[in-house]
Amino acid sequence: MEALDYHAEERRKAEFNLDEMKIVWAGSRRNYELSDRVARLVASDPVFRKDNRTMLTRKDLFKDTLRKAAHAWKRIIDLRLSEEEANMLRSYVDQPAFTDLHWGMFIPAIKGQGTSEQHEKWLPMAYKMQIIGCYAQTELGHGSNVQGLETTATFDPQTDEFDLHSPTLTSSKWWPGGLGKVSTHAVVYARLITGGQDHGVHGFIVQLRGLDDHLPLPGITVGDIGMKFGSGAYNSMDNGLLRFDHVRIPRNQMLMRVSQVTREGKFVQSDVPRQLVYGTMVYVRQTIVSDASCALARAVCIATRYSAVRRQFGSQNGGPEIQVIDYKTQQSRLFPLLASAYAFRFVGEWLKWLYTDVTQRLQANDFSTLPEAHACTAGLKSMTTSVTADAIEECRKLCGGHGYLSNSGLPELFAVYIPTCTYEGDNVVLLLQVARFLMKTVSQLGSGKKPVGTTAYMGRAEHLMQCRCEVEMAQDWLKPSTILEAFEARAVRMSIACAKSLGKFSNPEDGFAELSPDLVEVAIAHCQLIVVSKFLEKLQQDIPGKGVKRQLEILCNVYALHLLHKHLGDFVATGCITPNQGALANEQLRLLYAQVRPNAIALVDAFNYTDHYLGSILGCYDGNVYQKLYQEAWKDPLNDTVVPDGYLEYLRPILKQHIRTARL
Numbered sequence: 001m002e003a004l005d006y007h008a009e010e011r012r013k014a015e016f017n018l019d020e021m022k023i024v025w026a027g028s029r030r031n032y033e034l035s036d037r038v039a040r041l042v043a044s045d046p047v048f049r050k051d052n053r054t055m056l057t058r059k060d061l062f063k064d065t066l067r068k069a070a071h072a073w074k075r076i077i078d079l080r081l082s083e084e085e086a087n088m089l090r091s092y093v094d095q096p097a098f099t100d101l102h103w104g105m106f107i108p109a110i111k112g113q114g115t116s117e118q119h120e121k122w123l124p125m126a127y128k129m130q131i132i133g134c135y136a137q138t139e140l141g142h143g144s145n146v147q148g149l150e151t152t153a154t155f156d157p158q159t160d161e162f163d164l165h166s167p168t169l170t171s172s173k174w175w176p177g178g179l180g181k182v183s184t185h186a187v188v189y190a191r192l193i194t195g196g197q198d199h200g201v202h203g204f205i206v207q208l209r210g211l212d213d214h215l216p217l218p219g220i221t222v223g224d225i226g227m228k229f230g231s232g233a234y235n236s237m238d239n240g241l242l243r244f245d246h247v248r249i250p251r252n253q254m255l256m257r258v259s260q261v262t263r264e265g266k267f268v269q270s271d272v273p274r275q276l277v278y279g280t281m282v283y284v285r286q287t288i289v290s291d292a293s294c295a296l297a298r299a300v301c302i303a304t305r306y307s308a309v310r311r312q313f314g315s316q317n318g319g320p321e322i323q324v325i326d327y328k329t330q331q332s333r334l335f336p337l338l339a340s341a342y343a344f345r346f347v348g349e350w351l352k353w354l355y356t357d358v359t360q361r362l363q364a365n366d367f368s369t370l371p372e373a374h375a376c377t378a379g380l381k382s383m384t385t386s387v388t389a390d391a392i393e394e395c396r397k398l399c400g401g402h403g404y405l406s407n408s409g410l411p412e413l414f415a416v417y418i419p420t421c422t423y424e425g426d427n428v429v430l431l432l433q434v435a436r437f438l439m440k441t442v443s444q445l446g447s448g449k450k451p452v453g454t455t456a457y458m459g460r461a462e463h464l465m466q467c468r469c470e471v472e473m474a475q476d477w478l479k480p481s482t483i484l485e486a487f488e489a490r491a492v493r494m495s496i497a498c499a500k501s502l503g504k505f506s507n508p509e510d511g512f513a514e515l516s517p518d519l520v521e522v523a524i525a526h527c528q529l530i531v532v533s534k535f536l537e538k539l540q541q542d543i544p545g546k547g548v549k550r551q552l553e554i555l556c557n558v559y560a561l562h563l564l565h566k567h568l569g570d571f572v573a574t575g576c577i578t579p580n581q582g583a584l585a586n587e588q589l590r591l592l593y594a595q596v597r598p599n600a601i602a603l604v605d606a607f608n609y610t611d612h613y614l615g616s617i618l619g620c621y622d623g624n625v626y627q628k629l630y631q632e633a634w635k636d637p638l639n640d641t642v643v644p645d646g647y648l649e650y651l652r653p654i655l656k657q658h659i660r661t662a663r664l
């Protein structure tokens, strides 16, 4: 018997080859096959069930997380999965866990900041999970300002050890994931002190718990920091607190790639830039950009499928009502988010390439592209996560009342996702880093130093400052060079205007602080330009499959023109376009939405998400939403009994009070 599919008609409307689009989304046929296989493996395993987790108490949720992590590890070993497959498996399990930090930060920190001897000693144990580690940087009193950390690591030449100490309450480590209850080790960031001199913040490998009894080692106080936002969600993670009372570690546990301390206690700064101490954050920020496209795609998939099932108003002669996806307002809210998911996917792919490139250069002691890698990862992490967090909430609203039900999957996705705007660098703090980079680039424009990479367009500032947009008709906005020039002109004009305003301050730091809201806008304009330009570059590639490239062109235009419409004030105020050209862009945008409409369901099918991973009744593949919502309601614990617990104690006395009152 053929399976019921409420979206069958929608799927028939698609004007492109879905299988080829799935490959574009996955990045390659190989990636597609790998991720498809691993996603199904997870979805079919009852241990990875997650439909009940918002009902669990914190303790039960945490134990469930330990059970899933142990089971995942067993599957990884039994099936001899590669590192890439293992990462995929953990991400499809879709439950934040200590393993994210062990594999995502502890190991990368040792790899990036450790020497080859330290790699040989620590990495084999970490790869086998004989030790489990976390990344302990943030403190109760300082997170963004890493240079302000207070934990000290004082070298004692007598014993050849460091003495780790938390001198104040605010120096307590606070937030590290996996620290609270699981990690046996941590990379701890502390101020290095030798011979009474403070050499700033460095990383140290510190054992926290006994490997036999899991008890904290002498001098260490460690625990969980408490419940976080939402039910389920990030509460599966044991974000922790940690204090040191003069804990001793051997000298060779300082991560010594960037700087060294000799046996005599001499501090040696190598020719590697000190910013490499921040290298793990750069790595994770890069992964967060790709993850943003996954989370956004997930929310958009749910909202799109539901919008095709849901009908409201407009029934004619007793016929069906209108599918809400056909309302222009629904399209103008939903389709830019669909386009953004694809845009973030491609910029994430490019950022991965950039990161790999900078890593190879660093190994060869070429540090020239580090500032750009920092600016791109910081800016794109900030921009994509802010958009995605807002988009998940927008998708909830696009699903009307049912979006607020836990089983829509959207509340939990929102609760898990929103801290990405804060962790790995607060989004505003990161945009200010981008702004510094841009102001520095502008200040060097007259010096003969040619801007390269993502700031190469600034080298054409003279042209971009006075060019005029040539759009006369709505369809002129479909020309890639017209779009690109408008975004470049806007970014460069905003940058130069800010640089000029900064020049009016006698103290540049005062100017930077005063103008910081404008500088944040400049950084956003630059990041949006990067995303638009990488989408356009993607379209230069050979993309096989009937209609696939055409769909991507439509999505790219939607992405760019919706940004232009949203930030029209910037484009017009900087004289990049006229108000009339802005109106033409909006006209073209409406036409593009009509072209997306028949392909919308297939475009979200291309994400290839299993129902397990989506975790949403509204987004399920077959679209059988109402029956599933009805069945699911009966599974709620409140429906275990017809009359609720508490009726006799609390309800009945109220309900019966009129009898007593009447008797009085």
Ligand SMILES: CCCCCCCC/C=C\CCC/C=C/C(=O)SCCNC(=O)CCNC(=O)[C@H](O)C(C)(C)COP(=O)(O)OP(=O)(O)OC[C@H]1O[C@@H](n2cnc3c(N)ncnc32)[C@H](O)[C@@H]1OP(=O)(O)O
Pocket: 087, 100, 101, 103, 104, 105, 135, 137, 138, 143, 144, 145, 146, 147, 177, 275, 276, 278, 279, 281, 282, 284, 287, 370, 371, 374, 422, 423, 424, 425, 426, 429, 433, 436
């Ligand atoms: C495959 C599976 C992978 C899975 C991965 C999953 C991982 C798990 C995922 C999620 C779990 C969440 C875990 C969360 C963890 C955390 O949150 S860890 C803590 C993160 N903390 C932060 O991000 C702190 C943010 N603050 C900073 O980064 C810095 O303090 C700062 C804001 C950049 C300021 O630093 P500082 O004061 O030192 O710097 P400045 O004076 O402003 O700048 C000096 C120059 O340095 C340059 N710079 C700064 N940072 C970097 C960098 N990272 N790289 C390179 N260069 C950098 C800066 O531009 C200045 O340059 P200039 O002198 O030329 O102007």
Ligand SMILES: Cc1cc2nc3c(=O)[nH]c(=O)nc-3n(C[C@H](O)[C@H](O)[C@H](O)COP(=O)(O)OP(=O)(O)OC[C@H]3O[C@@H](n4cnc5c(N)ncnc54)[C@H](O)[C@@H]3O)c2cc1C
Pocket: 101, 135, 136, 137, 138, 141, 142, 143, 144, 145, 174, 175, 176, 177, 234, 239, 419, 422, 423, 424, 425, 426, 427, 428, 429, 432
């Ligand atoms: C779920 C979660 C997991 C985490 N996991 C880890 C982990 O594993 N390891 C770890 O070490 N840390 C972790 N953290 C900590 C995280 O990295 C920090 O919270 C983050 O870097 C932000 O720092 P903060 O909390 O000090 O924010 P603050 O800097 O105190 O920010 C507060 C406000 O001040 C503003 N602000 C701060 N500085 C400036 C400035 N210079 N200019 C303008 N505005 C400014 C910010 O924009 C924000 O609005 C985690 C945090 C969360 C929420």
